[in-house]
Amino acid sequence: MKIVMRCIYLMVLLFGLSGCAAFSSSPFAPNLEAQVTIGVSFSQVVQDPSGHIGEILKVGGVVLSAKRLVDRTEVMVLQIPLDSDSVPKWNRTKSKGRFIATQQAFLDPATLPKGTRLTIIGEVTGQVSVQVDAEERVYPILAIQGVKVWPMIPPNAYGYRPYWGPYPYWGSYWGSYWGFPRSSLGYYGRRHGGGHRSRR
Numbered sequence: 001m002k003i004v005m006r007c008i009y010l011m012v013l014l015f016g017l018s019g020c021a022a023f024s025s026s027p028f029a030p031n032l033e034a035q036v037t038i039g040v041s042f043s044q045v046v047q048d049p050s051g052h053i054g055e056i057l058k059v060g061g062v063v064l065s066a067k068r069l070v071d072r073t074e075v076m077v078l079q080i081p082l083d084s085d086s087v088p089k090w091n092r093t094k095s096k097g098r099f100i101a102t103q104q105a106f107l108d109p110a111t112l113p114k115g116t117r118l119t120i121i122g123e124v125t126g127q128v129s130v131q132v133d134a135e136e137r138v139y140p141i142l143a144i145q146g147v148k149v150w151p152m153i154p155p156n157a158y159g160y161r162p163y164w165g166p167y168p169y170w171g172s173y174w175g176s177y178w179g180f181p182r183s184s185l186g187y188y189g190r191r192h193g194g195g196h197r198s199r200r
Contacts, residue, residue, distance in 0.1 A: 025085040027148040032121055033058070035145065042079050046097040049127035049140035056123050057142065059099065060088030063116040066109035073107040074100055076130075076139075077118070087150060088117050098137070100128055103144045117150040 026033055037055040045052045061077035079095050080088040101120055112118070122142030130137050 027086060027119065028058075028121060028146050032146050036121060042099075043096045045124055045140050046079070046099070049124060049138065052124045052140070053126060054124065056121065056145065058082070058086065058119065058121045059142070060086070060117070060119045061095075061099070062088065062092065063112050063114055063118065064098070065114060066112045068107075068109050072102050072104045073109060074102055075109075075112055077101055077120070080117075082119060086119050086148070088119060098130075098139050100130075100139050100141045101144050101147070102141060112149070115152060117152060119148045119150070120144055121146045 035056050036058045040052060040055050040057065042057060042059050045055070045057060059077075059079055060082040061079045064076045064078055066073065066075045076098060077100075078092065078098055080090075080092060081094050081096075083089055101122055102125070120142060122144045124140055125143045126141045127138050128141055130139055
């Protein structure tokens with residue numbers, strides 16, 4: 001009897017683990033997620049960027065501006081908290097501030113117009129003073145390790161869903177990640193009104 005119960009327990013455990021893998025809510029590869037510094041929030045970093053240099057964050061937000069400089073592309077982002085699927089929420093009033101995301105490899109600012117929603121995994125490399133209206137503000141700088149660009153679809157009667165469709169995704173090797181992971185094709189998150197599949 002004990003052997004039968006152990007077998008049932010193992011089957012349930014294996015089924016649960018496989019379910020977690022099938023419904024992984026992160027758009028990033030596990031090895032990239034593993035680099036994120038545990039226990040460090042964006043609020044802590046924005047208060048003291050220089051004290052967190054070298055730490056890696058996963059942070060979401062909305063693009064305010066993007067520009068190409070001689071040696072890098074700079075993207076100013078309004079931080080917005082992430083939901084359980086690593087998607088930026090829609091309420092901008094919950095923002096804890098702004099940050100500058102940088103990428104040395106070529107990144108066309110036209111692919112990140114104002115209002116674009118994205119999730120970034122990036123390393124804190126310093127801070128920069130920026131004139132905002134009549135104030136001088138200090139913002140953290142994050143060197144992009146990976147970024148997920150989300151479709152600009154507002155919530156509706158059917159519920160917003162995270163969509164890993166043909167929107168750009170760049171990982172630590174930018175050229176290798178253009179497109180989307182096959183395992184998430186057409187996946188509708190369980191918490192976002194889903195359960196059916198879509199082809200695009």
